[in-house]
Amino acid sequence: MPTDFERDTDAPGAILPLTSADAGEDLDAFAPLILDTRRREEAFRDWPTTKKAKAVAALQHIASLHSMTDWDEEQLLRYLGCPIKTRSELDDLDRDQIDRCRLYVATVASTACQVVTMSDRRAVVLELGRIVHDRRLDAKSLRKALERTGADDISALEYVRLGEISSAARAARAAAGLRREAISESGGPFGNVPRVHLSPGRIGQYLAGSRDLLGDAVFNFIGEHLGSCEACDAAVERAAQ
Numbered sequence: 001m002p003t004d005f006e007r008d009t010d011a012p013g014a015i016l017p018l019t020s021a022d023a024g025e026d027l028d029a030f031a032p033l034i035l036d037t038r039r040r041e042e043a044f045r046d047w048p049t050t051k052k053a054k055a056v057a058a059l060q061h062i063a064s065l066h067s068m069t070d071w072d073e074e075q076l077l078r079y080l081g082c083p084i085k086t087r088s089e090l091d092d093l094d095r096d097q098i099d100r101c102r103l104y105v106a107t108v109a110s111t112a113c114q115v116v117t118m119s120d121r122r123a124v125v126l127e128l129g130r131i132v133h134d135r136r137l138d139a140k141s142l143r144k145a146l147e148r149t150g151a152d153d154i155s156a157l158e159y160v161r162l163g164e165i166s167s168a169a170r171a172a173r174a175a176a177g178l179r180r181e182a183i184s185e186s187g188g189p190f191g192n193v194p195r196v197h198l199s200p201g202r203i204g205q206y207l208a209g210s211r212d213l214l215g216d217a218v219f220n221f222i223g224e225h226l227g228s229c230e231a232c233d234a235a236v237e238r239a240a241q
């Protein structure tokens with residue numbers, strides 16, 4: 001089954017309408033500023049220093065997300081939920097609006113760089129973009145949602161660091177109030193069974209010593225997590241037998 005973004009990127013004309021390509025380079029387009037530092041300098045020339053510094057910082061985070069995901073600039077902006085299309089729209093933003101945008105893309109970039117593979121990084125961007133869109137969250141609330149310890153006794157960010165992006169998305173959505181938390185302690189016959197945070201696939205990769213597949217950071221964090229989580233430790237023991 002193709003995921004949403006695969007379907008999307010395969011569609012002809014999904015990135016830019018043909019007319020704008022026919023018209024040649026659009027000098028007022030915002031997206032080229034992400035990678036073109038010379039054009040960026042020129043665009044921000046008359047801006048106040050602080051506004052300019054915040055915009056440059058935001059664009060640097062977007063540029064690092066661009067290299068992490070290998071999406072083109074327009075696609076990336078769309079998946080981040082950015083409503084800005086032109087330099088004039090960017091000019092109209094005030095310093096605080098730009099700073100909120102900076103904090104948001106900084107949060108997405110720092111979360112995405114916890115995992116190694118491009119598909120995991122793309123999944124992080126898409127999931128965070130969706131949560132912010134669905135819940136109309138600001139960047140600060142998104143950070144809080146990622147860091148909040150949920151019903152599984154770990155946070156969404158910890159799930160990301162374990163390489164478990166789907167569980168991370170579920171935990172973040174619950175923390176953001178988009179979804180009821182899973183029944184815990186009191187509910188049902190499995191209420192007292194402690195939650196295993198690692199998927200069987202991840203446990204297999206860990207036991208096989210697949211550092212290159214998981215990335216050093218994820219591999220090491222799994223080791224660290226096993227030291228403090230009895231449920232996952234026992235699951236790894238069982239799988240190793």
Ligand SMILES: [Zn+2]
Pocket residue numbers: 195196197198225229230231232233
């Ligand atoms: Zn665990």
